[in-house]
Amino acid sequence: MNIKKENDKEDNENVEVFDEILDKSFIESYDPSIIVENQVTTETNYGDFQHLGCYIICVLIIYEFLLLLLMGNITFLIFGAAVPNVIGCIGENKNYTFTENGCIKLYEIQKNESCIPIIENQFESIQSEYNLYCKEAENVKQTSAFLQMFAMMIGATFGGQLSDNFGRVKTIKYSLFFIIICCFLSSYATTIEVFNIYRFLGSIFVGTKSSVLHVLLLEYLPKQHRVWVSTIFSFSPNYIIFSFMAYYTKNWRDLMFVISFIGLIGLILINFVKEPVRWLIQKGKLSKARQSMIFIEKWSGKLTDNMEKKIFDYIEEESFKQEESQRRKKSYTFKHLFVTWKLTSYSLFFGYSALVGCFINYALIFNLEKVSGSIFMNTAYLGLIRWFFNISVGILDYYVKWFGRKTCHTLAMVTIILTLSIVLLNIYFPLQQQYIVRFATLFAISMCSQIFIANSVAQTELFPTSIRNIAVSFQAVFARLGSIVAPFLFGFQSYSLTLPYLIMVTMSIVDLTTIWILIPETKGDKLKDHLPNKDEWIFGKKNRELKLLKKVELEKKYGSRCN
Incomplete structure (x- = not known):
């Protein structure tokens, strides 16, 4: 009886809402095609035109210079703040x-x-120059790392929004300009305080650049090439290059000067990169999008009359979409990451996973001089191990259908848990072969790379173009939070030698469990260009109205079939 009353009450509420819709004449502008699910369409997607041609290869070469600059700035403190x-x-x-x-x-x-x-000293760090050692040297490293990562978090917060509004290439270009200036000034700093000020300012723009650079790459790449290219063009080979740079420069000032010179080369080359077609279409710059598509096809030697016609037809199709959506045109912000339950779960998971990955990665990296062996060789080994697994992941992703983003993430996280457990057990039961502990640490750091790659590709495939960079910026904030507190993790060893490793293992187990609950496999999916329809949103009165109209439309549809 009570159930019947509740159902009657709910029906009355629905009728009241429906009457309100009619009073507003909302039904006059209602288009059933907007809210009917599972419609079969023959729409062309930009992904149908993408291929790995000459122009994309040139973009990849330029991308490598930009990536080396980014990696050099982020990991500079491995050498620049190494404790004597x-x-x-x-x-x-x-x-x-x-x-x-x-x-x-x-x-x-x-x-x-x-x-x-x-x-x-293995390397003349800033502490060596100022004759600092032990606790004083540790404090300098922790302070510099904290300021760097905090500044990067600030830059990452605004980077996605800036690139979505003004363009990926333009945002990178201006960031490069300020990074070069700050790197150059840092190399001539007269005190540690002045050094930290320049590094802080430069790291803001490093954070901005880091939240945009990989999105630029993925928007240029065809879906079948996203993972293997991302694994080859990554931090991993640049660790090897950077270790050689540090070995031959010998001191932190010369190393910083070389980094600024690499940035100058990147600033010159970035002028030859066009804004991604997806972003141009999203912003309604259809004429430029058509010119870019034709330009790319010409460079690749694939421009035929038939291909040119397809491009014109596609742009015309997008033009109709733009006109239809013009009245609903709006700017997107962080709140749009939470408009549906699915997007909310994706956003929260990738944020947490980024925090875990960066926390483990930088906690171990900033403690790398404590690992047995040469700091130069350990950095080079780290790059080799990471690159080996990157290439292996790329090959498996390309040739093995079942090896997707979740599988890659899972295997990497399991390896992190196992290797950190080895280091943890070594504290209680010391191994005679300490090289096992050395390489277990390097393997744990290396697996963080696979986490970053799998997450970045899955995130790009799950979030639509309109909020993709905002999603990257959102997770970048969590990544920077992890990297900000990472330098202080091993300070807990004053309470217990095992505590830092217990914290990292526990966080990894939570990440591994959560991905299998919240995240679908995205391998082979086309990039989404638009947000879900508003009838799927979880907030807003208008969305309630759309859901009711959808219900009425479906009742009419299936009711007419029954009659």
Whole structure:
């Protein structure tokens, strides 16, 4: 009886809303085709025109310079803020030599007598130049890393919105200009404070650039080439290049100067890259979009009369869509990442996953000088291991149908959990072969690369063009939050040597569980160009009205079939 009353009450409410719609004459502008699901269309998508031609190859070469600049700025502190090793000290009566735990032994000796520390540098970092060691050197590294990552978070917050409004290429170009200036000024900094100021300002634009660069690449690439190209053109080979740059420059000032020179080359080359066709279409710049498509086909040697006709037909089709949607034209913001339950779950997962990936990656990287072996070789090994897995993932993605974004993410996260568990167990049960711990750490860092690649590709395929860069900026904020707190993680070892590794393993397990609950496989999907229809949104009175109209339309449709 109660159920019947509740149903009657709900029906009455629906009737009232429907009457209100009629009073507003909303029904006059109602188009059933907008809200009827599963309609079969023969619309052409820009993805049908994309292929890996000569122009895209030129874009990839330019992209590599931009990527090396980005990677060099983000990971500069591996060398630029490397903490010097204390290998001994000169006492009042005798000299001391330390094989390990130099800082602890130095402080113990200095409690009883004066002892001048003997410092060993693999690279002349900023701490080496100013004769800082142990706790003071650690504080410099943590402060510089915190300021860098905080500045990048600021830049990433606005980067997506700027590129969606003004263009991917234009945003990158202006970011490059300011990055070069700040890098150049940093190389001539007279104090650590001045260095941190220039690095902070430059890192804002590094964050802006980082939130746009990969989206630019993916919008240019055909769907079947997105993953393998992303794995080859990534941070991984640039770790190897960067380790050689550091080895031959020998000190932080020269290394920063070389980075600024690479940025100058990138700034010159970026002028030859056109705005992506998808962005031009989204902004209604159809004439420029047509010119770009014809230009790309010419460069690739595939422009025929038939292809040119297809391009004109496609642009004309987009023109009709633009005219129809002009009255509903609006700017998109972060709130549009949450207009449906699906988009909400995607946004929250990718945000958390980015936080976990960056947290683990930078916590281990900023502690890389503590890993046994040469810092140059460890960085090069890191690049080689990452690149090997990147290429393997690219090959598997291209040739193995079942190896999709979720599979890649899952295997990478399982590897992170296992390798960090090895390092964790080594604390309780020390291994005789310490190279196992060394490479377990490098493998854990390397797997973060696969997480970033799988997430970025899946995110590009799940979010429509209108909010794609906003989605990237949203997850970039979480990524920077992870990287901001990462340098401080190993400070918890003062409470327990195992605590940092327990935190990383727990966060990884949560990530691994969540992806299988919330995220669908997107391999082979075309990029979406438009947001879901408003009748699918989870907020707004108008959406309630659209849902009711949809219900009425479906009742009429199936009711007429029954009659």
